[in-house]
Amino acid sequence: MKIEQIYTGCLAQGAYYIVSNGEAAMIDPLRETQPYIDRLEKDQVKLKYIFETHFHADFVSGHLDLSRKTKAPIVYGPTAKPEFEAIIAEDNQVFKVGNITIKVLHTPGHTLESSSFLLMDENGKETALFSGDTLFLGDVGRPDLAQKAANMTQEQLAGLLYESLYNKILPLDDNITVYPAHGAGSACGKNMQKETVDTLGNQKKTNYALNQKDKESFIKAVTDGLLPPPAYFGMNVAMNKGGYSSFDEVLSKGLHALSPDEFEEMAEHSGALMLDVRNNEDFANGFVPQSINIGLNGDFAPWVGALIADVKQPILLIAGQNEEEETVTRLSRVGFDNVLGFLKGGFEAWKNSGKESDSVNxxxxxxxxxxxxxxxxxxxxxxxxxxxxxxxxxxxxxxxxxxxxxxxxxxxxxxxxxxxxxxxxxxxxxxxxxxxxxxxxxxxxxxxxxxxxxxxxxxxxxxxxxxxxx
Known part of the structure; x- marks a missing residue:
């Protein structure tokens, strides 16, 4: 058996690749699926299941593209109602992958369909918990995102989360390894640790949410100090639940090279936002007037989501040399699929064409x-x-x-x-x-x-x- 955490720092997100005896499972994959397919081919294994812990709000999952390319079914926990074909598992339903077993634990609270996946090894020993956004290291999932869909208050959802944690997860063995969906930096929680893997026993000792005297104090603790969620969260949920364009199509469209004249004309007539992803030092010295700087070398995707908000916003890119594909990819991870093209030759080409430039004092x-x-x-x-x-x-x-x-x-x-x-x-x-x-x-x-x-x-x-x- 092999468990690999594939952690993406920009999103503070953990996807999981599990292999046993010629078969594999993926949990919460990212939008771009080729790296996973490459792993499957290298390991000469067949993807049997794609497990989704819930309808993610902070990124667009690669579940649909991966399922189309591998024919592996998508699995959700109870109450999920996706607008595409999927297995909606029952609570405690088990799935075999090679010699291991994965049990579905319905753990609502962050969302109503939120589920954790408990892995039993070849000997039937409970070994790992893929806790999604139910349990983080140092924190738990925020209970305010699903209020509208659930027709519940954040306090009611926090109450559900309490029942899930204290009745389903806390009774599990201390030696179980916890693999959460997110780490420090994610907006899905407020107090996450920088570590990305821990034992359940250590979380029982150190996680404030698991050390509350009663349900009332738990609800107060997890709802206190929550900041408003980024505006793009609801749009990502809709994409994860309802479907989206294939990543290959998004990438092909976004990698349309435009001359300075073509770029200028499209900016004037398309209503596109000009997004300059160069580092702040380069941007300060000169940029295309009216362009917005969100540097690729930081928490790029979450800031795009927070500041641009509307995932359907047309975007024109100004990037550093050979950074266009990386930029389109990282935009697609948070659902910004409407990239119309990029400035060929970057800002240097714009400047050399004699067009007007701007700078920051x-x-x-x-x-x-x-x-x-x-x-x-x-x-x-x-x-x-x-x-x-x-x-x-x-x-x-x-x-x-x-x-x-x-x-x-x-x-x-x-x-x-x-x-x-x-x-x-x-x-x-x-x-x-x-x-x-x-x-x-x-x-x-x-x-x-x-x-x-x-x-x-x-x-x-x-x-x-x-x-x-x-």
Whole structure:
């Protein structure tokens, strides 16, 4: 038997590949399926089942494409109602894969169809739990995403989650290995550990949600401090439940090369958003006017989902050399399939064609220190609230990037302000959005708070983030 966790850091997502005696199973596969097919061919095994722990909100699963290409059936837990052919398993139903057995444990709460999969090895010993979004390491799945579909409150869903965890999972053996669907950085939970694998016994000791005195305290603990979910979540659920275009079609359409003239004409007539995925340093020095920067070298896909929101939005790409395929792939993982093409030759081709360019007024932390010394200044910190509470510039206002569409109208375009995040990745996103909407009277700080912390700019006292989050 072999269990392989295929972890994608950009999405903080874990897919699982299980092999036993010539047969294989996949759990929660990503959108692009070729890497899985390559594994199957290399191992000379047949994919028998594709298990889905629930209808995912934060990414588009590869279940449909993988099933079409391998003929393996898709398996959901009880109450799931997909709009395509699938096996809807009963609670405690078992599936044989080679010499191992996988049992379905219906564990509703995150969603109504949420299920965990318990693996028994060749000797019948309960060995591994693929817990989906029911149980994370250090946390549990948020119970507020399925309220509308379930016609229930988040408190009622949290109550279901309590029953699932305390009646189905906590009685299992401490030595069982827990393989969750997500890790730290995912918006599907609020307090996940950075580790991606643990024993159930250790989670029983360390996971706050598994150490509540009663159901009432559990509900309060897991619903406290939940931030609004990203706007694209509901659209991803609909795609996972109702179907989507094949990844091969999406990739072929997105890899349509456009000359600067063709790119400009399409931008003017298609209503497309111009998305520049270069790093923030390159973007600051020059970019196509009105383009938005979300760097490929960070948490790219979740930020696309949070800031663009509408998965049907037409997109035109401006990427670094040979980054176009990677960009289209990562966009498709969160359902942004409507890429119309990319600027052939990138920004250099645009610049060399003599077309108009724009840039961001980026200054160093040292220059920032000089400019504000002894003066009042408006400073916008776009980091998360927990980062801001940990330590911040004395004069700064906290305006998290995730909510820029809500706070941007409160910014006076006539008043100069300074903009920063932790290192420059998020503040450049904010800067590009601000400039695209006509805000020009600001300075973005290179290196963000990490660089500012090395200056004598007055700052609040440092507070450990782990304490802030409690």
């Amino acid at each position: 980026r200054i160093s932390a040292q220059q920032f220190e000089k400019e504000i010394k002894g003066k009042e200044a408006k400073i916008i910190d776009v980091r998360k609230e927990s980062e801001y509470n940990s330590e911040h510039i004395d004069q700064a206002f906290n305006k998290p990037l995730a909510y820029i569409n809500e706070w941007i109208s409160s910014v006076d375009p006539a008043e100069h302000f300074y903009l920063h995040c932790a290192g420059g990745y998020r503040s450049m996103m904010a800067a590009s959005i601000l400039q695209a909407r006509g805000y020009r009277n600001f300075s973005e700080i290179e290196g963000g708070f990490n660089a500012i912390a090395k200056t004598d700019v007055p700052k609040s006292d440092f507070v450990c983030q782990s304490k802030v989050l409690k």
